[in-house]
Amino acid sequence: MTARSMTPAALRWGVPLSITTLAAVLRIAGVGGPGELIFDETYYVKDAWTLWNLGYEGSWGDDPNAAFEAGDVDGYTSEGSFVAHPPLGKWIIAVGMALFGSGPTGWRIATAIAGTLLVPLLYAVAKRLTGSAWLAAAGAALLAIDPLAVSMSRVALLDTHLALLILLAIWFALLDRPGTVAAIRAGTERDPIAGPVVWRRPWILAAGATLGLATAVKWSGLYAIAVLGIAIVVADAIDRRRAGATRWVESAIGRQGPVSFALLVPPALVTYVASWSGWLVTSGGYDRGSSPNPLVALWSYHRAVFGFHQGVTSEHTYASPALEWIPMLNPTLMYRTTDPAGGVGLMAALPNPVLWWAGILAVAFLIVRLGIAIVRRTRVSGAEAIVVAGILATYAPWLLLPNRTMFTFYAITMLPFVILAVLLAAQRIRAPRPPVLLADPTLDEIRAEQDRQAAAADARRTATTVALIVFGAVGLFFLPFGTGWIEPEALYRAHLWLPSWFL
Structure with a gap:
């Protein structure tokens, strides 16, 4: 070689x-x-x-x-x-x-x-x-x-573990796609009305087990199970339609839907309950003695925890409702120190602000593209759909709890999907555009249009490349807020772009 x-x-x-x-x-x-x-x-x-x-x-x-x-x-x-x-x-x-x-x-x-x-x-x-x-x-x-x-x-x-497990489950769901699409196409040739019922989906089993583990870190993993389950049914319906099945909606919901539920949810339940093994096999855990049946006692404990979460509304300096995460108005300060020379070091739940704000715009861009595709009944981008689903799973549920005490560090589960949205938006911007064809163009007009298209494509590629480089430079500039490195006070204050940041 x-x-x-x-x-x-x-x-x-x-x-x-x-x-x-x-x-x-x-x-x-x-x-x-x-x-x-x-x-x-x-x-x-x-x-x-x-x-x-x-x-x-x-x-x-x-x-x-x-x-x-x-x-x-x-x-x-x-x-x-x-x-x-x-x-x-x-x-x-x-x-x-x-x-x-x-x-x-x-x-x-x-x-x-x-x-x-x-x-x-x-x-x-x-x-x-x-x-x-x-x-x-x-x-x-x-x-x-x-x-x-x-x-x-x-x-x-706990939130970094949650972010890892949710993204891992999404990865497993992506690995499921090629085999399932091929099975639906082959099965629809045999049954053009409804298409096949696909049981052999080991990656969905893996995704379910992984989301059970995510829920065993924090209950917000339940939202990811719900969103992924809906996404699987929708994807199955679209795949059946593309394969030519006549009753593609009814088949995806009524036939494949229960199977997908059985592949996704029971593994999640098994891994979730298994995470409580220490509490189940011992006798000293909180509320463990509420019932001779350990599973009944566990259910009783969960009811108490659910009641607690419903009432988490305490005041906190760095409390930040979900709507504030978009502009990052009140990022969580976790640690701060100074040195005798006046240097300041801190660790904060503040993402790279330029990347974050651009990412929010990118998410909106993808949502609009998906909406247009749905309204016009054109082909929906699976990549864009999975990123939007990731945002829905990790952010949208918090909007339903406006009175609950929240913090910006919860947004770590969103961050990978925000970055993916930036990448997809950059790719869409860089993509070639169809030429503007004139009626009976001359050879010179064709060449001029080709030159214009080439220049525009070069400009778009340059712009997206420069944007990604700028994002990286700003990330390096704000890196001390992630590591806790001590900075001279003047440099520390140069990071305070909004008046609500850590003053």
């Missing part, structure tokens, strides 16, 4: 590996600092430690943080503690503590690894959706240096 023939393979693997390495360095290097519990780490880290030692979340005495941070991690009791979120995300944190110790590195390392894995996964999804390795690389690089993605990988919260 010659060096020339090896180059494409080296680029195919070398580029994403290089970007993943960069992401790993930004997330893992120095993850043990600061050596104190940051923001909601005060809940999840101690819960994780008792999960590992008791099998369920135990209770702690008053003000245990100082002792825990100093290494005295045995201040818990065997009395079960009421917790607001399922256990899987805390189990993942606990594995890191079991492997790397009970200090800050141990309690953050698993989240840092999850945040790192999100980058190559986005690369894979973007390449599948766009068919472009360079656009996929651009998206992965933007995620690798995004301050929201970096900061949420360097604190032991």
